[in-house]
Amino acid sequence: MSSETGSSEHDDEEVRADSLGPRMDENFLNESARRSRMPHDRPTEHELAFFPEIWDCKTAIEIFLMIRNTTLATWLTNQWKECTAADVRNNLFPPFNSDLDMIQNIVHYLSRHAIINFGRYTRVIKIKPRMFRQQRDVIVIGAGAAGIAAATQLTTFGFNVIMVEARNRIGGRAQNYKSKNDVVMELGADSLRNLEDSPIATLMHQVQMEQHAAFDNQSMFIEGKPVDPKRDRLIAGMYISARGALHWQAHNREHRDENGKFISRQQAYENVINLVERGTHIKYFNYCKSMEEVARAREYHFNQMAQLRMTAMLAEKRVDQMKDGEDPLLRRSLKRDIVTTMQKFEEVAQAFETANSHLELLKKNPASKQYMHPMDFRNWNFLLGFEEYLYGAPLEKVQFSCDAHKNKKHGVVTRLTDGIAALLTSVAQKRNLDIRLNHRVRTIDWSPSHRGVKLSVEKGDGEIVDMNAAFVISTLPIGVLKKTIQNDPRAPKFTPPLPEEKVEAIRCLGSGLINKCVLQYDKAFWEPSDRYHFITISPNIRTRGSQLLWSAVPGSTVITTYMVGESANTTLDDQIIIDMAKDALEKIFRQTGTLIDAKVTHWQDDEFAFGSGSFMSLRTEMKHFEELCHPLEVHDEKKKRAMPRVLFAGEHTCPSYTATVQGAWMSGARAAADLANEICGVGFTDLTMDAGGRGDGKDEEEEEDSDIEFIEDVDRPMPEQ
Numbered sequence: 072m073s074s075e076t077g078s079s080e081h082d083d084e085e086v087r088a089d090s091l092g093p094r095m096d097e098n099f100l101n102e103s104a105r106r107s108r109m110p111h112d113r114p115t116e117h118e119l120a121f122f123p124e125i126w127d128c129k130t131a132i133e134i135f136l137m138i139r140n141t142t143l144a145t146w147l148t149n150q151w152k153e154c155t156a157a158d159v160r161n162n163l164f165p166p167f168n169s170d171l172d173m174i175q176n177i178v179h180y181l182s183r184h185a186i187i188n189f190g191r192y193t194r195v196i197k198i199k200p201r202m203f204r205q206q207r208d209v210i211v212i213g214a215g216a217a218g219i220a221a222a223t224q225l226t227t228f229g230f231n232v233i234m235v236e237a238r239n240r241i242g243g244r245a246q247n248y249k250s251k252n253d254v255v256m257e258l259g260a261d262s263l264r265n266l267e268d269s270p271i272a273t274l275m276h277q278v279q280m281e282q283h284a285a286f287d288n289q290s291m292f293i294e295g296k297p298v299d300p301k302r303d304r305l306i307a308g309m310y311i312s313a314r315g316a317l318h319w320q321a322h323n324r325e326h327r328d329e330n331g332k333f334i335s336r337q338q339a340y341e342n343v344i345n346l347v348e349r350g351t352h353i354k355y356f357n358y359c360k361s362m363e364e365v366a367r368a369r370e371y372h373f374n375q376m377a378q379l380r381m382t383a384m385l386a387e388k389r390v391d392q393m394k395d396g397e398d399p400l401l402r403r404s405l406k407r408d409i410v411t412t413m414q415k416f417e418e419v420a421q422a423f424e425t426a427n428s429h430l431e432l433l434k435k436n437p438a439s440k441q442y443m444h445p446m447d448f449r450n451w452n453f454l455l456g457f458e459e460y461l462y463g464a465p466l467e468k469v470q471f472s473c474d475a476h477k478n479k480k481h482g483v484v485t486r487l488t489d490g491i492a493a494l495l496t497s498v499a500q501k502r503n504l505d506i507r508l509n510h511r512v513r514t515i516d517w518s519p520s521h522r523g524v525k526l527s528v529e530k531g532d533g534e535i536v537d538m539n540a541a542f543v544i545s546t547l548p549i550g551v552l553k554k555t556i557q558n559d560p561r562a563p564k565f566t567p568p569l570p571e572e573k574v575e576a577i578r579c580l581g582s583g584l585i586n587k588c589v590l591q592y593d594k595a596f597w598e599p600s601d602r603y604h605f606i607t608i609s610p611n612i613r614t615r616g617s618q619l620l621w622s623a624v625p626g627s628t629v630i631t632t633y634m635v636g637e638s639a640n641t642t643l644d645d646q647i648i649i650d651m652a653k654d655a656l657e658k659i660f661r662q663t664g665t666l667i668d669a670k671v672t673h674w675q676d677d678e679f680a681f682g683s684g685s686f687m688s689l690r691t692e693m694k695h696f697e698e699l700c701h702p703l704e705v706h707d708e709k710k711k712r713a714m715p716r717v718l719f720a721g722e723h724t725c726p727s728y729t730a731t732v733q734g735a736w737m738s739g740a741r742a743a744a745d746l747a748n749e750i751c752g753v754g755f756t757d758l759t760m761d762a763g764g765r766g767d768g769k770d771e772e773e774e775e776d777s778d779i780e781f782i783e784d785v786d787r788p789m790p791e792q
């Protein structure tokens with residue numbers, strides 16, 4: 072019987088392997104789940120919440136996972152075209168391809184949450200709005216990565232979306248600047264990390280833009296002179312150990328001071344260094360103590376040897392002075408004394424030798440007086456400065472345990488030759504988004520007395536217009552929200568004011584700053600294939616973040632340097648910053664070309680950003696992210712519950728990827744899904760009831776559309792999108 076079961080399992084496996092297309096083997100399915108940030112072997116908590124029918128049944132979970140992973144693989148195989156239930160079914164083998172409901176529900180779930188079918192792709196199934204007409208209008212504030220993600224998703228769900236953007240361009244903190252001879256300079260975000268599992272990788276795949284890896288081949292310079300790579304590796308090793316220790320601590324215990332504030336990353340590094348330094352001092356103290364003890368023992372043995380030698384010599388002299396036959400008893404006794412003294416001398420001489428060689432050994436291997444040489448502290452400080460670049464804030468202000476909540480995989484760092492803003496523009500164009508540039512939102516009125524949300528918007532020519540929508544998605548940056556809660560007239564005003572919990576969350580989240588100095592020369596005097604990325608180490612700890620990294624797009628004549636940490640908020644004149652950068656380059660390369668164009672950013676003064684990105688400050692708690700995402704709600708009499716009016720997105724609402732383009736995109740998609748789930752219902756679980764939970768006949772004034780049309784579908788009608 073057992074052999075029968077065994078062979079049937081084996082046959083099943085063979086059937087599975089044969090039935091899978093050439094690319095849909097198990098490894099590819101698992102890899103597809105990983106690339107979509109999902110575990111391949113279990114449903115996520117979010118999935119379980121949406122698919123209660125699989126909770127208690129192992130087989131149902133297996134079927135679910137097979138269909139889900141095949142859906143992800145189907146999408147990843149062709150990300151230019153909508154992945155439909157029919158496509159997924161074609162890639163499934165029996166019996167998994169028979170559960171049409173499950174296939175459709177999974178495709179809907181993954182599409183709704185922007186895990187598949189997002190970005191710049193061709194839709195196959197006609198969009199069917201699943202909400203009342205008056206619930207269809209949405210205004211998205213801000214046309215950065217978060218706004219574009221939210222708008223593209225919402226249009227897919229059937230909403231009418233208008234985007235209002237204060238600037239005369241889209242992209243927000245991803246900003247291209249075309250220099251005098253049309254070379255693209257990135258003034259905002261320039262590097263894309265975590266691409267192995269990032270939705271941005273899909274956009275790049277869809278848009279097919281030229282890209283290149285950054286951070287290759289780093290060379291370090293201190294005051295124009297290359298740093299010894301051996302010492303660099305040594306200090307980098309120490310830093311990696313210290314960072315590992317911090318990471319371990321962050322995951323294992325909470326570190327707050329007596330005021331309940333988190334310890335800063337700078338403080339945590341200092342603690343680690345002090346701990347190691349203390350260990351070094353203790354070792355040095357023990358070394359000195361051992362030296363002293365061994366030297367004393369050696370001296371003691373030496374003196375003992377001298378004494379014993381003297382005793383033996385005196386005894387010998389006495390024996391020599393005795394006449395033949397005189398006092399034989401005394402002679403014998405003296406001779407015996409001489410023998411025992413010499414025996415003792417041998418023993419002491421051996422102890423002396425041991426002490427002596429111990430002393431020599433100690434002298435040969437002296438203990439260090441200090442952990443790190445003052446010169447090496449420069450390298451160390453560069454590494455901390457580099458963290459300030461990654462976090463976009465001085466380490467004194469960054470919460471030490473912030474890594475515990477961040478996705479730490481950085482992998483290959485990629486840059487786009489035409490810039491990140493061009494990528495976002497391409498997606499927005501393809502999806503035909505209605506973007507109103509030069510529309511600066513002044514007030515957001517979400518009073519319960521209105522039917523929806525009323526925006527007061529200032530157009531480029533100064534005219535103030537009112538715009539109304541059922542819902543608003545705000546992607547106002549954290550810097551702008553901070554100004555809002557300070558009643559700064561430059562930031563939009565909320566009426567009624569934001570709830571206290573949200574105000575507290577905005578106050579407690581950090582708003583960081585990275586600035587850049589971008590230089591365009593007439594020729595590239597750096598080696599384009601080699602040192603297109605290098606590092607200058609500041610001799611001064613306070614200025615460690617000033618012009619620490621240099622990067623250039625290979626083949627271009629533009630080179631960029633960054634100002635981070637304390638140095639980012641500089642009050643120096645632009646010309647001084649440019650001259651400093653030119654001097655640093657001249658020190659390294661001696662011969663530089665002619666400067667054609669230069670640009671220094673001041674993101675702290677930009678009225679539509681007031682900073683570069685959010686970070687976890689010493690007061691940030693995880694609950695603050697929930698508060699930041701939480702929509703502004705109004706009680707709905709009909710539905711007898713609170714309904715969202717203003718939803719929030721932006722990089723600062725995505726704790727795993729704060730201050731990144733990826734985080735911004737994911738937050739926009741999340742806000743769009745939240746709104747659609749709330750208004751359209753989770754279409755994949757309830758296909759008969761309408762959006763408002765009405766369930767039966769139609770309300771006269773709230774007419775629903777019924778223009779459903781499927782261009783391509785599985786054999787039986789597909790549920791509404």
Ligand SMILES: Cc1cc2nc3c(=O)[nH]c(=O)nc-3n(C[C@H](O)[C@H](O)[C@H](O)COP(=O)(O)OP(=O)(O)OC[C@H]3O[C@@H](n4cnc5c(N)ncnc54)[C@H](O)[C@@H]3O)c2cc1C
Pocket residue numbers: 212213214215216217218235236237238241242243244245258259260261262263264510511512513546547548551562563585586587672674678679680682683684720721722723729730731732733735
């Ligand atoms: C110098 C610098 C370097 C960076 N480097 C990187 C990097 O290497 N990699 C990375 O992933 N990220 C980087 N970032 C961070 C990244 O740019 C942001 O996290 C991301 O672009 C934020 O997108 P968002 O949509 O949340 O916000 P934004 O892009 O800021 O979009 C918000 C939009 O709202 C608009 N807006 C503001 N106020 C109003 C108003 N009153 N009315 C109407 N519209 C308004 C703004 O104009 C803006 O377009 C960097 C940022 C800076 C500044």
